[in-house]
Amino acid sequence: MKYSDEFRDKEIATGLARAIRAKADPQRSYRFMEFCGGHTHAIARYGLEDMLPDNIRMIHGPGCPVCVLPAGRIDMAIQLAERPEIILCVYGDLMRVPGSRGASLLRAKARGADIRMVYSTLDAIRIAEDNPAREIVFFAIGFETTTPPTAIMIRLADKKGLTNFSVFCNHVLTPPAMRAILDSENPVEIDGFVGPAHVSTVIGTAPYEPFAEGDGKPVVIAGFEPLDMMQAILMLVDQVNDGRHEVENQYRRAVTRVGNQRAKADVADIFALRETFEWRGLGSIPHSGLKLSPAFARFDAELRFAMDEKIVADNPACECPAILRGLKKPVDCKLFGTACTPETPVGSCMVSSEGACAAHWTYGRFRDHQRRLAS
C-alpha cells in the first residue's frame, strides 16, 4: 500500500536502530511515553522495543479510547440497548469491553438486545432511515480523530430531519489526558512524548506546545508506521541529549501546526466541553470530554432517555489503571494470560488491539518467551 509499505523497510529500520544506539548516552536512561494506542500496537507488532538499547524504555500511555472508557458508561449503554424501542449502533471494538459484574454489550446482544456493529458513522444514519419506528442511538467514543466523523453524522441527521436518531457521546480529548498524567500524584517519570498521529491531523501540533514549553517535555508527533516511530524516537533522543524541549513533527505528510480547520470548526459547532469526565484508570479529569452543544442537544441520547450517570468500581485485581498511567506493564498483572485474555477480558486494556495488554498478548509474549529461551 502506498504511503505505508515504504515506511516499513527493514533495512532502513536497522540503520535507524544503529543511529539510535550510537546517539543514546549509555550513562542515562530515556523514558518515552507513546500516548496513543496505535503506537502501542505498532511497537508490539513490529517488535520495536527489541531494536532499542536497554536504556530507552517505551511507556504505554492512555490513548486507547476503548481502554479508558469506564465500566459505568458501558453499563449505561447496556441499559439503553435493553429498551425494546432502541437499536444501539456501536463500533465493533466496544462489544467485549467489560461493564460491571461481567456485563458486556456482546452478552446483552446474546440476550436479545438490538445492538448493531457499524464500520462507519454513516451506517448508523442508514439504519435510522430504514427503521423509522425505532429509536437509533449511536454509541460515540474516541479521541479527536473519531469526533469529526461523529460530527458529520449529526450534521447529516439534522439535514435529513431524522427524529429517531441520537448519540450517546463519550468523546474525549488528548491534551487534558496528557496534563492529567503529568499532574497526577506519583506520576510516572517521562523524558518525552511520542505524540499521536491521527489525533494530530485534526488538532495540529499547537496544542502540545504547553507540554514542551511549560513542562519541559519534548514532544514528537509521529506516524504509525515502524520507520515513523523509529525516527521519532531518534528525534526525542536528540532533544534530550541537546537539553531541548520542543514540539517537533515527524508526521509532516499529514499533520500541520493548525490541523484540519474544517474538522475543528465542525466539532466546535456540534460539541461542547463537559465540566468533567470519568476516565478508566485516570479518574475524573476536568474539561476532558465532550457532549452535544445546546444547538444540537436534541440529538443527545443522555437527555432524550434521561440516562443516569453510573460510576462503578473496576475489578480490583485488574491493573489497567496503573498500566494506563504508565506505572505498570501487562505482565505485572496476576490475571494476564490466565483469567484475562482477549476472549475473556477482565479489564479494558485486553479488549482493543490498541490496548497494552492485548498488544502484549498478541505479539509481545512470544518475544518474552524467545528472550527467556535465549538467556
Next chain:
Amino acid sequence: MCLAIPAEVIEFLADDMAIVSIDGVRKEVSVALVEDLAVGDYVILHVGHALAKIDPAEAQETLDLLRQLGDYAEAQP
C-alpha cells in the same frame, strides 16, 4: 479504533461522498472533512471518513531523510 489507513481518491460522488481505492479495493467514503481534494490524491481514511490529505512532497522528504538516517554507517561504534 484509532487505526486509519491511506487510500487513493478515485471518483467524486454527490453529497461529499467519494470512491476511494485501498490497495485496489473500492470503497464509498465521506470526504466532507477535507478541503481541496482532487482525483489521485491520497487521504487518511478513518471509520469511513477521509480525515486528512497526504502531502506527497512532505512524504518524499521524510522518506529521503529516513534513507539518509538509515544509512548510518555500521562502522560507527
